[in-house]
Amino acid sequence: xxxxxxxxxxxxxxxxxxxNQAGVVLQGASLNRKEKMRTAHQLGYSETxxxxxxxxxxxxxxxxxxxxxVPLCGHAIIAAFVVLNYFGQLKKCEYTIETKSGILSIAVxxxxxxxxxxxxPEFYETLELADVVDCLGFNADTAPGNLPVQIVSTxxxxxxxxxxxPLVLETMVPDFAAVSKLSQKWNCVGIxxxxxxxxxxxTAVCRNFAPLYGIDEESATGTSCCALACYLYQYGVKRNxxxxxxxxxxxxxxxxxxSVNAGDDTVDGVWIGGCxxxxxxxxxxxx
Numbered sequence: 001x002x003x004x005x006x007x008x009x010x011x012x013x014x015x016x017x018x019x020n021q022a023g024v025v026l027q028g029a030s031l032n033r034k035e036k037m038r039t040a041h042q043l044g045y046s047e048t049x050x051x052x053x054x055x056x057x058x059x060x061x062x063x064x065x066x067x068x069x070v071p072l073c074g075h076a077i078i079a080a081f082v083v084l085n086y087f088g089q090l091k092k093c094e095y096t097i098e099t100k101s102g103i104l105s106i107a108v109x110x111x112x113x114x115x116x117x118x119x120x121p122e123f124y125e126t127l128e129l130a131d132v133v134d135c136l137g138f139n140a141d142t143a144p145g146n147l148p149v150q151i152v153s154t155x156x157x158x159x160x161x162x163x164x165x166p167l168v169l170e171t172m173v174p175d176f177a178a179v180s181k182l183s184q185k186w187n188c189v190g191i192x193x194x195x196x197x198x199x200x201x202x203t204a205v206c207r208n209f210a211p212l213y214g215i216d217e218e219s220a221t222g223t224s225c226c227a228l229a230c231y232l233y234q235y236g237v238k239r240n241x242x243x244x245x246x247x248x249x250x251x252x253x254x255x256x257x258x259s260v261n262a263g264d265d266t267v268d269g270v271w272i273g274g275c276x277x278x279x280x281x282x283x284x285x286x287x
Contacts, residue, residue: 004031006043006282011078012220012274014255018247019276020220022079023048028062035286040064042284046215049076057096057103067214070189071100072155074116074222074272081106081114082276101155115259115273118154118223121230125186126150132161135178136193138168147235152227154270157188160231166195166205170249176211183212192224196237203239204228206246219247220254222272229258230267
């Protein structure tokens with residue numbers, strides 16, 4: 001039994017408020033897998049990031065939900081670099097990180113905005129709308145007819161679901177057991193639902209559900225928003241940068257930026273970015 005220091009940081013915050021909380025453990029190398037799982041469970045955040053040294057990159061990062069490990073987590077990576085920046089450990093503008101989804105690049109921009117490279121998008125199965133409407137509790141008539149329900153990944157497989165009206169998106173009540181069952185059937189992390197908006201620089205509002213991994217709803221999901229940006233580019237909503245809001249229904253509004261590099265109408269590079277802040281420091285006991 002011993003004590004470890006844990007930072008709690010919020011990633012993808014808007015105006016230094018809201019965002020998605022993550023635990024960050026800087027001494028990840030000192031913990032075994034069981035201790036990491038217990039730490040993440042004890043903290044209770046959707047993900048906790050564990051940092052350690054890497055022979056392949058500047059840092060190695062591992063990510064645990066309250067119920068298990070996931071190979072990648074965008075907001076936990078942003079949170080980890082917010083913590084490193086807070087403690088003055090960032091001495092350059094570009095870094096690499098080792099993850100179970102591969103070696104990824106990090107860029108630290110002016111004003112503390114942190115961008116993370118994602119994998120080149122992969123497009124998978126298209127689902128029937130009927131497969132998801134019962135899970136999410138909304139009428140099929142409120143889904144845009146020109147956009148499919150499709151599994152897309154830039155590191156994690158997500159079911160991307162278009163919803164025509166932002167009000168419908170905001171008020172729908174998911175059946176989390178059904179979402180878990182569907183996610184398991186299609187080997188996906190969860191559902192990322194969105195509505196396009198016309199509001200200045202804002203591209204869309206989003207909600208993300210991953211109850212299969214113990215996350216009923218998340219206030220900011222970087223990997224899913226990256227998948228969404230690539231999906232939108234693929235289906236005609238072409239931008240160099242997308243801006244998404246998430247977390248309205250949780251009263252933790254988040255702002256996520258996705259930059260897309262494309263050649264010959266195909267996305268060949270995608271980055272997720274946002275701001276963040278350190279919320280608190282904790283010392284917890286690990287058995």
